[in-house]
Amino acid sequence: MARSYDYWLGGSHNFAVDREYARQVMSALPGVRLIAQANRSFMHRALRYLLDQGVRQFLDLGSGIPTLGNVHEVAQRVDPESKVVYVDIDPIAVAHSRQILADSPGGVAIQADLADTERVLNDPLVTETLDFSQPIGLLMVSVLHVVPDSNDPFGAVERYRDAMVPGSHVVITHGTDDQRADEMHAARELSHKTATPGSLRSHGEIEGFFSGYELIDPGLVWVTQWRPEPPDELGHPTELTFYAGVGRKP
């Protein structure tokens, strides 16, 4: 999934099999490349928002192939002391992250299932890199919809929240079938053949991930509508299938 995502973004860090899958999704869900771009743009806007709020530590869950606009590059441009932990379930994505991070002291990558909070929060690299007595930015961009209910994503998000101090933030984008349901279901069908099958959730359900957080204005909205920076607002709202939101732990 991480490598297909890279392909949608125009990257070449992918294999033929990833491109094949990516193209199938593109035909099932026209505009998926725009959606990927929009997701990525949102993440950067949110990241900059968090940096403005003074957050200097980031836990990027489902970081994928971080070729385009790495969190640590953006963050370290603001403050060279910023720390970033990339977590992904795909060993190749993690290996690639390690290559990129080879010369970056503040960034590390571990391979783990984000639903396995115990493992992530107790990983020595995580505990060495992040100071849990200081606010943390928890990034879950375009990833929770590949954690099925059976893996208890809501519980996982809660456990991460409980591990962080007030002033920490959560950044989430999530696929939905609130509109373009047929196309989204077709895309979901395709994802069931992959290692990370999708689970689409409604606006109300996705809001559940923010329990215990204060939703930052404008709340949980279509991904391009979250604090857009012209001329970045891509696509018509009726075309979009991703919600985005940022929450702050009070």
Place this chain on the structure above:
Amino acid sequence: MSVTTFVDAWLRALRGTVYVPITPAEQRELLTGLTRRMAETLTADRFDAFPGYEVGVDLVKHEFATPETLGRTITVMRTQLPTLVPSLADSRLTELIEALTTGFAVAMNDRSLDGQEAVRMAALSARDRAEQALRDSEARFRHFATHDQLTGLPNRTRFIERLAEVAGDDVQLAVCSIDVDRFRTINDSLGHDIGDQVLKIAADRLRQMAVGYSSASCEVFRLDRDEFTLLLTGISTPEEAGKMADLALSLLAEPFLVDDSELPITASAGVMETITTRVEPGEILRSAEIALHWAKADGQGRWRLFEPTRSAADAAKYRLSAAMPAALRRGEFTLAFQPLVNLTDGRLAGVEALARWNHPARGILAAGKFIGLAEDTGLVVAMDDYLLEQACRQAERWIHMSSEPPYVGVNLAARQLHRTGLVGYVAQVLTSTGLPPENLQLEITEHAVIGTDEQAVDTLTQLARLGVRIAIDDFGTGYSNLACLGGLPLHALKLDGAFARNETSRPTTVDREFVATLVKVGHTLDLQVIAEGIETLRQARRMRDAGCDLGQGWLFGAAGPAEDIDRQVQQGRSCLLGPAARPEAYRPEPYPVA
């Protein structure tokens, strides 16, 4: 048209074609710079399209790197640049577009190749990592499977592997099996926590010993609960193994400090020393463990070297002992009868019933071959019971054959004296067979009555009250407490065969008087004195002269079937006329030890 207007148009055209990881303001700044360079190129006096190439490369470098980006950019250049740059020569624009397209394509190609290389490297590295993780977990699993969790020492599995590894070469090696003495008692009385600590300390001492052992390579394993094993390779002399065992046992004999108290502990060891190619690896450990067993049996706190001959004898004994219960069920145990003859008149006075094992493979075995084993296993009680009944049944037959029927002597194992049900059982057998009690003589070895305790005396007394005769067997060999003898309800003393045999060589006066004294002791206590092991007439005469009442031995007949006795009972005298009539033809054979 201003540069700003051109950049606006360019940015608009690029919307939705690409995601770039910089802010809109930064994008504008970048495109503004590129626009200026293109404008300068187009308006230069001497036209050179190369900066267009660089613009194409820069676009890709800043992630404006999709095919659509290029298409839209060409359109914007074609439609807007002529407005931005007045009187623009079409050929210049074409050349600029060509240069930009080339630069863009070259950069895209490099970018793709770099990306592909990076992702392949990542895949390789991920695979390496996965393989390493697998190897690590295999190594962990292997360590877990080949090491003991409590002490961290390699375990039995590892020991067998190591033995197989070294066994391939023709090397001299030694295996030393060490076992903490009475470890079960430590566990039972002090608890398993203490027991575990003892094992840990023992393991540490042995481990340190092995590290410091310089004259050979020594490895320590924990094979079982409290069993440690040392594997010694590269030894030059057979004494090496013994030295190691000495050292190990002395280290373990140091007090164990556990929970602020000192535990006195000893250990035993068995050593097997061999050239590897001569013995199967499995046999080596087994041999060491057998030797360990010997060390335990010899009193613990010591070590024993494995000896193949001793082991073979042990094994044969073990097989015999294991076959006994079935043999008893199948009725393979029978009796042989040997006459007890009045030395004065040659009349048959009694008959001793001797146990025999009619072994299906080994033929008829004398009691000496198996009674000891039966006593070790406890089977002797069941065997005695069975044989007692057979003997009484036989003796009862003789009552009907003669006016002076012989009594029957039956051996009783020492442990029977401590058996509560014995008296009742004897009484029951007498009743069921109809044998008068005075016709039964129970024979107990002298060893059994040494230091006789109250229960044994009580049993003897009750048996005597039944009217049964009681005799001391093998008298004179066991340093009897004569004072104690007087207090026992006895009827007869059986002088050990050694006294009769002594007479065959050149008896001294002392010997003769010694026998006479023993007989006198018996007579003083009002006991019948029976001389065992009489093989010649000469011996018979001497024992008679010494005062013995009855004689028993090859001279009067070997132990044989009941029918032989039947004849003598009918005649009322022994078959003295047999071998005794021609003593020179009679070749004494070793007297069977009862």
